[in-house]
Amino acid sequence: MTSSPITRALLSVSDKTGLIDFARGLAERGVALVSTGGTRKALVEAGLAVSDVSDLTGFPEMMDGRVKTLHPAVHGGLLAIRGNEAHRAAMAAHGIGPIDLLVVNLYPFEATLARGGSFEDLIENIDIGGPAMIRAAAKNHDDVTVVVDVADYDEVLADLAENGGATTLGLRRRLAAKAYARTAVYDAAISNWFMAELGEEAPTFRAVGGTLAEALRYGENPHQSAAFYTTPDRRSGVATARQLQGKALSYNNLNDTDAAFECVAEFDPARSAAVVIVKHANPCGVAEAPTLAEAYEKALRCDPVSAFGGIIAVNRTLDADTARRIVEIFTEVIVAPAASPEAIAILSAKKNLRLLVTDGLPDPRAPGLTAKTLAGGLLVQSRDNAVVDDMTLKVVTRRAPTEQEMADLRFAFRVAKHVKSNAIVYAKAGASVGIGAGQMSRVDSARIAASKAEDAARLAGLDETLTKGSVVASDAFFPFADGLQAAVAAGATAVIQPGGSQRDAEVIAAADAAGLAMVFTGTRHFRH
Structure with missing residues (x-):
């Protein structure tokens, strides 16, 4: 009919x-x-x-x-x-x-x-x-x-x-x-x-569903269609955010903003201010400091070239001083738990800059599921909600880390959790100073991170590379000593890694020979 x-x-x-x-x-x-x-x-x-x-x-x-x-x-x-x-x-x-x-x-x-x-x-x-x-x-x-x-x-x-x-x-x-x-x-x-x-981890039937939040202009590329859906168990973040200004968010903007906000949520705002700068779903600069403005400057120093056109996430209310510094370079999106009226007024002059406020931070320890489609199937897993502060760190070298090294090791491992594998993160004084992401070999990630740190040092007019005197985090174990030796060549003094390789003894011996301190977490943070 x-x-x-x-x-x-x-x-x-x-x-x-x-x-x-x-x-x-x-x-x-x-x-x-x-x-x-x-x-x-x-x-x-x-x-x-x-x-x-x-x-x-x-x-x-x-x-x-x-x-x-x-x-x-x-x-x-x-x-x-x-x-x-x-x-x-x-x-x-x-x-x-x-x-x-x-x-x-x-x-x-x-x-x-x-x-x-x-x-x-x-x-x-x-x-x-x-x-x-x-x-x-x-x-x-x-x-x-x-x-x-x-x-x-x-x-x-x-x-x-x-x-x-x-x-x-x-x-x-x-x-x-x-x-x-x-x-x-x-x-x-x-x-x-x-x-x-x-507590059913692998039920016979798994249903996935969402409610349309926004139809997007296109997906990762213009020939792909896309839409953003929310789920009923959504945590604070992109799904709960209010956009205060700027043009519509794209598929890539949403993906990168989520990556940035999840990373910055690893840093307790009651302890320190933190800033994460993301480009293409990978952090290119992360830092914590007493104020957001200081944290932003430290994060930006890690890789100012990649930061251009990036996504910035902060873990505290965005203030005017930080907003003023951010608008000095082109930024796509800023996401924050809140923003002061003064900060909002400063950002309003940048019509294309998107500002999102979420009224909270996602809990990094919260349970949940992630899903990825395959040809004819769906991969579902629990969220990686392991937090380094909850891990028992085991010193495996003759030398134990100093108090400052241990603080930086924890910092670096927090960041490595959010970097695509193979991930290598150099850190010093509460800031990333070199990040190597998504390489097919871990030694390449270590070398790329060190090379980017050298570039950043030249841009900053410094006489020595940023990785000298740093610590280094690896998201998974070093399968050979060569990755560790690349970190030694970059000037790292301490290492944090999950351990568990058949060649752990060889890697530990290389660390001892170089005078490095090394701790094992027992927890891996692959991120594909």
């Missing part, structure tokens, strides 16, 4: 945004309204004539509202094929009237999960009748219009106005597809929460 007239609508919604205007628009077209519970109460209070669903079923709501729409009078009205004589005969025989429009948005399970509701609260916010009705209406979309999103109210009313009180097949199909996606995302949120509660 190309067009389907709307004569009766069943409305049952938890989110009542726009409900009254939509229902009034239906009533003005002579559509009979049927509703349940709180939805019916709101419609009646607005002066609209509305029947109770119990008038259809002959049964009252029962069991605290758990049972109200699960009845043949409802599902028969949704599922009956209007052009099927047998279906029409069954409707007539059992007194079932057609339901031409179903309007349902589900119990707020995702919102309850996001606010940390109890197990019992979450169970009670699992909708049963709603998904059942949505799926029935969507299946019978040739005859029935299903609406699960308040954003579609106006389009439905416009379609009715243009088609004499009927909806078009094209609209019904789009709404049906959206309805199935909505119930899929809803069930994904429930199943993933339940699996986490049970």
Whole structure:
């Protein structure tokens, strides 16, 4: 059927945004309204004539509202094929009237999960009748219009106005597809929460779903399409951020901003101010200091060339002094827990600079899942929520690190967690001074990081490389002594690495021969 007239609508919604205007628009077209519970109460209070669903079923709501729409009078009205004589005969025989429009948005399970509701609260916010009705209406979309999103109210009313009180097949199909996606995302949120509660790490079925936050102009490259979706268990960060200024964020902007903010969250703002500068998903400068302005200058010194056009994340409220320094070079995005009015005013002069505020930092220790698509499959793993402050560091060389070296080793390992493997990070005095990322061999990463430190020293007008007297972190063990020897050549005095290589003894001997201190973490931070 190309067009389907709307004569009766069943409305049952938890989110009542726009409900009254939509229902009034239906009533003005002579559509009979049927509703349940709180939805019916709101419609009646607005002066609209509305029947109770119990008038259809002959049964009252029962069991605290758990049972109200699960009845043949409802599902028969949704599922009956209007052009099927047998279906029409069954409707007539059992007194079932057609339901031409179903309007349902589900119990707020995702919102309850996001606010940390109890197990019992979450169970009670699992909708049963709603998904059942949505799926029935969507299946019978040739005859029935299903609406699960308040954003579609106006389009439905416009379609009715243009088609004499009927909806078009094209609209019904789009709404049906959206309805199935909505119930899929809803069930994904429930199943993933339940699996986490049970400690199921590899369930037989894994559901993944999200809600559109923004359609993007394109993906990593202009020939790729892209969109940004949020999940109900989202942590503070890009998904919760408010953009205060600047043009729309791109796919790459979002990815890089997330990388920067996750890295800066490793640094406790109560302990120190921290700044992370990211380029192409890798930190190119990280530092902590008493103030953000000082931390920014230290982070920038690590690789000022790569910092141009980068993403900056800070772990404290962005202040005017820091904002003033940042705008001295071109920056794509700044993300911060908050920003002072003065800082916002300074940044407003840079129209293309995006400023995001998040009202908090993501917890680096929080559990969660990450996913990556493969051809015909999905790789799912728990987040890398290991934090160096929680690790027992084992000194494996004759010389133990000094207090300053140990502080810098912890700093460097925090950063290495967020650098693409093979990762090498040189650090000194609470700042990165050389970063080698994503190389096929660890020794190459060590050499590249040292080379970039030499370049940075020349730009700063210094007489010696920044890595002289530094410490070095490796995200995974050194498979051979050559990577360690490259660090020695760069001037490093102490090393932090996971350990676990068959050649650990050889690497430890090389460190002892060079007078280095070395500690093992026992934890690897591969990041592919």
